[in-house]
Amino acid sequence: MTIVQERLPDTELRMDERDWSRLVLLSVLWGGTFFFTGVALKELPPLTLVFLRLSIATLILLPLLWVNGIRLPAGVAGWRPFAVMALINNVIPFSLLVMAQTYIPSGMASVLNATTPVFTVLVAAAFGEENLILRRVAGVLLGLCGVIILKGYDFDISSNQSIGIALCLGATISFGFSALWATRKLAGTPPIGAATFQLISASLMMAVLASIFDRPWQLQMPGLVTWLAILGIASLSTALAFILFFQIVTRSGASNVMLVTLLVPVSAILLGYFFLGERIEAREIVGALVIASALLVMDGRVFRLFRRSGIA
Numbered sequence: 001m002t003i004v005q006e007r008l009p010d011t012e013l014r015m016d017e018r019d020w021s022r023l024v025l026l027s028v029l030w031g032g033t034f035f036f037t038g039v040a041l042k043e044l045p046p047l048t049l050v051f052l053r054l055s056i057a058t059l060i061l062l063p064l065l066w067v068n069g070i071r072l073p074a075g076v077a078g079w080r081p082f083a084v085m086a087l088i089n090n091v092i093p094f095s096l097l098v099m100a101q102t103y104i105p106s107g108m109a110s111v112l113n114a115t116t117p118v119f120t121v122l123v124a125a126a127f128g129e130e131n132l133i134l135r136r137v138a139g140v141l142l143g144l145c146g147v148i149i150l151k152g153y154d155f156d157i158s159s160n161q162s163i164g165i166a167l168c169l170g171a172t173i174s175f176g177f178s179a180l181w182a183t184r185k186l187a188g189t190p191p192i193g194a195a196t197f198q199l200i201s202a203s204l205m206m207a208v209l210a211s212i213f214d215r216p217w218q219l220q221m222p223g224l225v226t227w228l229a230i231l232g233i234a235s236l237s238t239a240l241a242f243i244l245f246f247q248i249v250t251r252s253g254a255s256n257v258m259l260v261t262l263l264v265p266v267s268a269i270l271l272g273y274f275f276l277g278e279r280i281e282a283r284e285i286v287g288a289l290v291i292a293s294a295l296l297v298m299d300g301r302v303f304r305l306f307r308r309s310g311i312a
Contacts, residue, residue: 019252022244026260029241031267034106036233037098043222046098048214049230051206054090056234057242058203061196070193081185082197089178090202093171095209100171103164110268112168114147116261119176129180130253139298143262143291150265150287172261179257182249191246199242259298262291 040049065072073079100109117140125132186194210216222230248257266288273280 016251019248019256022248023257023260024263026241026244026248027263027267028271029237029244030260031110031264031271033233033237034101034110034264034268035271036229036237037101038106039229040222040226040233041098041101043226044219044230045214045216046102047095047206047210048216048219050091050094050098051203051210051216052230053094053234053238054199054206055203056230057238058196058199060235060239061192061199061243064192065196068190068192070190070196073197079197079201081181082194083201085178085181085186085194086198086201086205088174088181090198091205091209093174093178094202095206096167096171096174100164100167103160103167107265107268109164109168110265111147111150112165113172114261114265115144115169116172116175117143117259119173120179123176123180124183124253127180129183136298139294139296142297143259143294146287146290146292146294147262147265148287149290150269150284175261179249182246183253186246187250189246191243191250194246195239195242199238259295262294266291 037049044052073082097109097113100112121130121132121136121140124130182194189197245257248260269280269284269288
């Protein structure tokens, strides 16, 4: 695997204005995931929470299949791509992230989740899906610097924190492979269909896991606040978010869609400011600006404008 200079612009999928808008919206939806999860974990065990998230999101999306005239896949072969996607994009990473939040704060989990573009770029390059362009590598590293500045956590390696960090990193690696799988195996599938089919598969898998490990029928009924958090994470952070996810993957590629994880901590901070009354520190503003710079570097459009104007 080698890093190449940018010489073949037609081989790299780029983001247009509509997909940048989708990416920002997706970051807000996924930024809310960590807040909703933190609320719901006070009354629910991790695997049950993931099952409820996926199953309710599935029920929300199923009517859209009928409205759009999309049929269910036929046979085992038809379901296989979506089952694999469900495993590596839902079951494994969602479970790991939720379990991680029982060891570390939700904000730290969102920061660690921002390493996803690193693994996505490396996986895509290793399997020959996208060139490991120097500009993209530099942008990812710059974005990670921005995330570190943004939250400013002191990562003391205690036993519980080590487990939480390891779980989060495992989730980001799984997300990296899921973006590659979506690009290769789900191309041509309508975004609503791809989102719904993977959620159906993931819900069935999580039903088995939650039944074995959590036995949800023995749990006490959650309160209203917990149910509102579950509905929020299912409808906004899952159903709507995955429609946007597959739209961006189809149009702009795996590495571009995973840029959203660099924006998620920014969204989480803004949501905390507007809805929870949390303060925004100067360090967080600097971190957000660094992340914005990283996105510009990875996109490359600014450099092309400079070259055309004779500035660079």
